[in-house]
Amino acid sequence: MSVQIKTLEQYQEAFRKSIENPEAFWAEIADTFTWYQKWHTVVNNDMITPDVRWFDGAKVNITQNCLDRHIPERGNQTALIWEPNEPDAPTQKYTYSELLAEVCKCANALKSLGVQKGDRVCFYMPMVPEVAIGILACARIGAIHSVVFAGFSANALAERIKDAQAKVVLCTDYNRRGPKTIPVKEVVDEAIEMGCDSVSHVLTYRSTGGDVLWDERRDIWWHKLVDVQSTVCAPEIMDAEDPLFVLYTSGSTGKPKGVVHTTAGYMVFTCYTFMNTFQYQDGDIYWCTADVGWVTGHSYILYGPLLAGATTLMFEGVPGYPDTGRFWQVIDKYKVNQFYTAPTAIRALMAAGWDEPDKYDLSSIKVLGSVGEPINEEAWRWYDEKIGRGNSPVIDTWWQTETGGIMISSLPGITDTKPCFAAYPHPGIQPVILDQNGQIITENNVEGLLCIQYPWPGMLRTTYGDHERCRTTYFAPYPGYYFTGDAAKRDEDGRYRIIGRVDDVINVSGHRIGTAEVEDAINQHPEIVESAVIGFPHDIKGQGIYAFVKATHDVTQPEQLRKEILEMVTKYIGPIAKPDIIQFVIQLPKTRSGKIMRRILRKIAENQYDQIGDISTLINPESVEEIKSGAQHPF
Numbered sequence: 260m261s262v263q264i265k266t267l268e269q270y271q272e273a274f275r276k277s278i279e280n281p282e283a284f285w286a287e288i289a290d291t292f293t294w295y296q297k298w299h300t301v302v303n304n305d306m307i308t309p310d311v312r313w314f315d316g317a318k319v320n321i322t323q324n325c326l327d328r329h330i331p332e333r334g335n336q337t338a339l340i341w342e343p344n345e346p347d348a349p350t351q352k353y354t355y356s357e358l359l360a361e362v363c364k365c366a367n368a369l370k371s372l373g374v375q376k377g378d379r380v381c382f383y384m385p386m387v388p389e390v391a392i393g394i395l396a397c398a399r400i401g402a403i404h405s406v407v408f409a410g411f412s413a414n415a416l417a418e419r420i421k422d423a424q425a426k427v428v429l430c431t432d433y434n435r436r437g438p439k440t441i442p443v444k445e446v447v448d449e450a451i452e453m454g455c456d457s458v459s460h461v462l463t464y465r466s467t468g469g470d471v472l473w474d475e476r477r478d479i480w481w482h483k484l485v486d487v488q489s490t491v492c493a494p495e496i497m498d499a500e501d502p503l504f505v506l507y508t509s510g511s512t513g514k515p516k517g518v519v520h521t522t523a524g525y526m527v528f529t530c531y532t533f534m535n536t537f538q539y540q541d542g543d544i545y546w547c548t549a550d551v552g553w554v555t556g557h558s559y560i561l562y563g564p565l566l567a568g569a570t571t572l573m574f575e576g577v578p579g580y581p582d583t584g585r586f587w588q589v590i591d592k593y594k595v596n597q598f599y600t601a602p603t604a605i606r607a608l609m610a611a612g613w614d615e616p617d618k619y620d621l622s623s624i625k626v627l628g629s630v631g632e633p634i635n636e637e638a639w640r641w642y643d644e645k646i647g648r649g650n651s652p653v654i655d656t657w658w659q660t661e662t663g664g665i666m667i668s669s670l671p672g673i674t675d676t677k678p679c680f681a682a683y684p685h686p687g688i689q690p691v692i693l694d695q696n697g698q699i700i701t702e703n704n705v706e707g708l709l710c711i712q713y714p715w716p717g718m719l720r721t722t723y724g725d726h727e728r729c730r731t732t733y734f735a736p737y738p739g740y741y742f743t744g745d746a747a748k749r750d751e752d753g754r755y756r757i758i759g760r761v762d763d764v765i766n767v768s769g770h771r772i773g774t775a776e777v778e779d780a781i782n783q784h785p786e787i788v789e790s791a792v793i794g795f796p797h798d799i800k801g802q803g804i805y806a807f808v809k810a811t812h813d814v815t816q817p818e819q820l821r822k823e824i825l826e827m828v829t830k831y832i833g834p835i836a837k838p839d840i841i842q843f844v845i846q847l848p849k850t851r852s853g854k855i856m857r858r859i860l861r862k863i864a865e866n867q868y869d870q871i872g873d874i875s876t877l878i879n880p881e882s883v884e885e886i887k888s889g890a891q892h893p894f
């Protein structure tokens with residue numbers, strides 16, 4: 260792979276070229292893929308707008324590049340390793356040839372259900388190989404996949420199915436996750452009952468066995484339909500800008516947005532960033548612990564590694580089962596070379612047993628990645644010393660669902676690393692820091708809003724069904740820039756450190772949650788008038804959720820109401836959005852125009868009373884003392 264950066268000089272040269280001549284830079288990388296027809300224009304616009312088009316005129320299929328393209332050279336190489344929840348259960352391995360055959364079978368099965376190019380197919384599936392096969396099968400035939408994290412509730416799933424008007428849903432019967440068994444199909448049934456009229460079929464993979472309800476007109480077993488299909492399915496010839504997938508993510512207002520990524524740009528970007536970030540070499544075993552329900556799973560369990568011809572490991576289980584050595588045992592078992600996980604997992608495992616990793620042979624590790632939230636210095640050092648034995652660079656990767664792939668990170672062994680810093684932009688990425696007025700700050704040693712000033716191939720193209728929302732959310736706030744929603748620092752040498760969101764989005768254990776969504780769920784309770792949900796620093800989760808809640812009456816039985824509120828949130832979103840703290844208040848601090856003063860609540864939730872500042876503009880300044888006196892800080 261000639262476009263893989265190997266030295267600091269090459270990084271600097273690639274970066275310089277990507278700024279001086281972005282079209283030539285990206286064209287050279289794109290040239291390493293297989294195209295049915297080449298592009299006539301690399302990128303249509305120098306300005307960053309939601310109407311950007313990459314590789315226009317080109318024709319391509321991403322699965323042809325993930326699978327078929329590799330067959331002559333690595334048909335018998337393992338593409339996918341699957342490690343089950345139970346350590347003593349059999350593992351599964353698919354070579355590139357085998358994976359291609361399975362993908363074709365599933366693609367033919369989807370076709371037999373009437374799925375056509377452009378149709379949406381929803382996945383509510385845990386971490387089994389069939390989810391990977393199903394996703395690639397969609398891409399094979401040009402159907403748009405919409406994967407919903409299988410921890411979301413039936414309501415949340417229904418909302419996403421309806422928004423995308425999905426024709427088929429793929430799921431499993433149950434899911435074994437750690438010690439728990441989760442009724443996956445039941446949640447899908449429940450969701451479809453909520454008016455998902457677009458769904459004609461549910462394709463269920465039998466993962467655990469066990470009884471499930473069955474609707475003969477709608478339900479089909481994977482083993483009955485997929486297993487009998489032909490192992491050959493010609494890839495659909497796609498335009499560069501045909502949508503590849505939708506992935507719902509939370510913002511500061513309203514319902515989750517369906518972020519849309521398209522075919523060619525996403526392909527080029529995920530492969531290039533994968534090769535450089537992890538410095539993958541032939542024969543390496545790469546493991547990303549994310550769930551396929553999030554963008555990390557899309558880009559760096561599936562597409563990036565497969566495009567690069569890598570061996571990618573997929574893990575069904577959780578870090579703490581059967582014990583907190585599970586991750587290290589898996590690294591030892593497969594001799595994993597690149598390991599990619601989230602700070603929340605690192606912190607939890609560090610807290611569970613400082614020396615636990617010493618029991619395993621982790622000498623295969625070459626690169627350690629971190630993603631999803633800021634990594635604190637203690638976690639960084641433990642990761643570096645205990646897992647990397649001080650000789651495997653820790654690479655903090657900053658990116659977002661919307662960016663498609665990694666934007667800012669050190670490159671292992673190439674650029675330097677610094678604890679808590681994602682550090683340097685990848686070639687082709689032009690980050691800037693803006694001040695509150697939207698003015699660019701060019702000096703170093705500064706802090707401000709993180710924006711991107713030039714298009715890159717992996718950027719989102721729209722929000723499903725609402726292009727205007729995409730424009731107003733990301734491109735209108737600071738014209739000429741893509742607005743990330745994050746604040747960042749740039750140090751004296753140009754390294755970036757991500758501070759966190761500046762909007763009403765919180766990051767709980769690496770899961771992105773909109774405070775407005777949690778408030779909406781809480782407010783569904785008939786005894787609740789209004790609520791304000793705020794993030795606060797949490798030792799393990801990064802951020803916890805603090806809910807200030809106003810009830811219709813004096814709360815005499817807070818425990819009961821608290822329990823019901825948690826049930827409400829679980830029902831409307833899922834357990835990941837359950838508040839850690841619920842405080843009942845008599846009134847919320849408001850401005851004269853009736854707006855809740857979230858800034859004050861944030862300071863109370865963060866236990867920074869001295870920074871509450873001026874409260875004279877409140878219509879009810881007395882509310883602040885009342886809330887302070889009832890505030891809780893157990894974490």
Ligand code: WT7
Nearest residue numbers: 630631632633655656657658659660757760771
């Ligand atoms: C938000 C995006 C990137 C894939 C997983 C999350 C935060 C992400 C980092 C990092 C500090 C980070 C940002 C970003 N974030 N990576 N390395 N350091 N913060 O994707 O769910 O779209 O969330 O996660 O706040 O905006 P996502």
